[in-house]
Amino acid sequence: YKISMTQMEVLGVLGRGQYGVVHKVFHKPTKVTMALKEIRLELNQRALQQIIMELDVLHKARSPYIVDFYGAFFSESCVYYSMEYMDFGSLDRLYPAGIPEAVLAKITFAVVRGLQFLKDELNIIHRDVKPTNILVNKKGEVKLCDFGVSGELNKSLAKTHVGCQSYMAPERIVGPGSGPSGYTIQSDVWSLGLTIIEVAIGRFPYDNSGFANVFDQLNAIVHGDAPTLPADRYSDMACDFVAQCLNKDSKTRPTYQQLLDHEWMKHAESDDVDMQDWAERAHALFLARTSKSS
Numbered sequence: 001y002k003i004s005m006t007q008m009e010v011l012g013v014l015g016r017g018q019y020g021v022v023h024k025v026f027h028k029p030t031k032v033t034m035a036l037k038e039i040r041l042e043l044n045q046r047a048l049q050q051i052i053m054e055l056d057v058l059h060k061a062r063s064p065y066i067v068d069f070y071g072a073f074f075s076e077s078c079v080y081y082s083m084e085y086m087d088f089g090s091l092d093r094l095y096p097a098g099i100p101e102a103v104l105a106k107i108t109f110a111v112v113r114g115l116q117f118l119k120d121e122l123n124i125i126h127r128d129v130k131p132t133n134i135l136v137n138k139k140g141e142v143k144l145c146d147f148g149v150s151g152e153l154n155k156s157l158a159k160t161h162v163g164c165q166s167y168m169a170p171e172r173i174v175g176p177g178s179g180p181s182g183y184t185i186q187s188d189v190w191s192l193g194l195t196i197i198e199v200a201i202g203r204f205p206y207d208n209s210g211f212a213n214v215f216d217q218l219n220a221i222v223h224g225d226a227p228t229l230p231a232d233r234y235s236d237m238a239c240d241f242v243a244q245c246l247n248k249d250s251k252t253r254p255t256y257q258q259l260l261d262h263e264w265m266k267h268a269e270s271d272d273v274d275m276q277d278w279a280e281r282a283h284a285l286f287l288a289r290t291s292k293s294s
């Protein structure tokens with residue numbers, strides 16, 4: 001089945017990233033509302049074709065912790081990627097409301113299971129774990145998106161990357177593993193740790209304002225102490241879990257199975273948390289904030 005632009009009715013804009021816009025669209029043939037991500041790349045036809053082909057493995061990626069993939073195509077110099085529409089958007093929109101520890105634990109559990117699925121079933125490393133790539137729907141389900149399935153796409157994104165907030169692990173910045181080719185599973189575990197703290201405290205854990213430039217920030221990641229969860233607001237279990245993810249020595253960082261065996265995740269798994277209720281409240285607060293500011 002070939003998906004194309006002419007089948008889409010554009011309903012609105014869901015957000016903007018470094019590489020393009022994500023639209024909410026209605027896919028007329030199937031009557032499914034989807035999110036359509038645009039990635040602007042200055043690439044030749046062959047490279048674009050290669051990316052579309054590599055994205056195809058996503059048709060096999062079915063997990064409750066991974067956003068469903070519907071298809072990809074290219075048009076002019078953009079790759080378009082259609083995926084499951086997640087009503088409440090990404091975590092960065094929902095965390096300013098403050099997140100109770102039980103909810104944080106459930107979110108973390110979903111992300112770890114998602115990352116483990118990508119590694120075990122598809123043999124892929126996410127490469128971009130951060131709050132904007134963790135999506136929530138109105139049922140309160142938490143799913144990962146924007147993972148590095150296509151080698152060709154990873155290559156061209158790495159060339160154009162200009163982030164000012166870095167979720168990069170220390171070993172990605174200096175040492176033998178640095179550079180786009182040195183990505184490992186352990187680097188995703190670091191980004192997971194930073195993401196958990198950001199969601200908990202409501203801002204990026206490294207204080208950007210104190211840095212004169214992006215090199216200062218990279219320096220702090222490599223030479224400074226790793227950030228921690230505030231011990232006065234989170235349990236010892238939660239703090240220990242995050243500290244293990246943010247071990248500066250990548251070789252002794254835990255595997256996904258070890259993370260799932262951690263007591264914080266064991267609790268999260270059996271805990272009965274009303275995620276739908278939390279998601280509805282957090283989203284209502286997001287809407288109230290954005291209508292006030294516009």
Ligand code: ATP
Pocket residue numbers: 014015016017018019020021022035037067083084085086087089090132133135145146163
């Ligand atoms: P960056 O470009 O640095 O990776 P980003 O992840 O925010 O940042 P995009 O991936 O282009 O950039 O996404 C832009 C925004 O669109 C996201 O922040 C998210 O809020 C929203 N979004 C993305 N995918 C979906 C989806 N499937 N359903 C609903 N909203 C989405």
Ligand code: MG
Pocket residue numbers: 017132133145146
């Ligand atoms: Mg994204």
